[in-house]
Each structure stands twice: as C-alpha cells, then as structure tokens.
Amino acid sequence: MPPARSWRAYPQVYRLEAARCKKCGKVSFPPRLVCNKCGEREFDRFNMKRTGKVVTHTIIRTPSDEFSGEAPFAVGVVEMDGGGRLTTQIADVSFDELKIGLPVQMEFRRLYTEGDAGVIHYGHKAVPIRQ
Numbered sequence: 001m002p003p004a005r006s007w008r009a010y011p012q013v014y015r016l017e018a019a020r021c022k023k024c025g026k027v028s029f030p031p032r033l034v035c036n037k038c039g040e041r042e043f044d045r046f047n048m049k050r051t052g053k054v055v056t057h058t059i060i061r062t063p064s065d066e067f068s069g070e071a072p073f074a075v076g077v078v079e080m081d082g083g084g085r086l087t088t089q090i091a092d093v094s095f096d097e098l099k100i101g102l103p104v105q106m107e108f109r110r111l112y113t114e115g116d117a118g119v120i121h122y123g124h125k126a127v128p129i130r131q
C-alpha cells in the first residue's frame, strides 16, 4: 500500500471511525461525504464499538495473491453494537461454528505479508466471543 493511501485510511482503520448522518441517522463505515440514504452532507464522527454480530458470511477458498497463504478463511459482514457495518475476515472460528447472529469482537491482527521485503500489514479481524 502506498504511504499516502495508508495515511488517509488511518482513522478508519485504527479507530474504526464511522459517520452518523445528522439528518436520518444512517451510519456509514468508512465515512462518506454524502449520505447514501437521504443526501445529507453533515455527519457526526464516532468510533464504532468493537463488538457486534455476524449478519452474513462466506468461506473464501481462492483469495487474491496477498492472502493466498491464508485460504480457506471466513469473511463476513458484522453489524456493530451501536450502529455501523463492516466487511471483515472472521478468525479463530471453525466453519461449522459460523452462523448468522454469531457474537464477535474486533481484534487487531496481522492481515498479510507483502512482497519480498516482507512488509506486514495489520488490520481488524472479527473473532467469536465465547461465553
């Protein structure tokens, strides 16, 4: 990832920063400039909670090159408690354990290693909350 792009993504990636529309309350993650529900341009920024529930999921068996060493792995959409949705890898889960409504929390993990220099990229992954 070029430095400029990773710098711009910083607040969202590291703090899970989302935007709540001041007019209709729709939560966007990553934040948008214009609400895709009502067209409003004013938002309140907030950091999403780190817990939520899986709303859809799938198993990736043939990923893009940088994730090829990880396959197969689970990816899903997580509805965060308090609002906001994100698409993320679901780690530390057996595939028959994956289900809609599964409680998860976001953890900061190594995502993949890039190129011969072995540049390591980090980001959030969802892991099941086990009682």
Ligand SMILES: [Zn+2]
Residues within 6 Å of the ligand: 021, 022, 023, 024, 025, 026, 035, 036, 037, 038, 039, 040
């Ligand atoms: Zn709106």
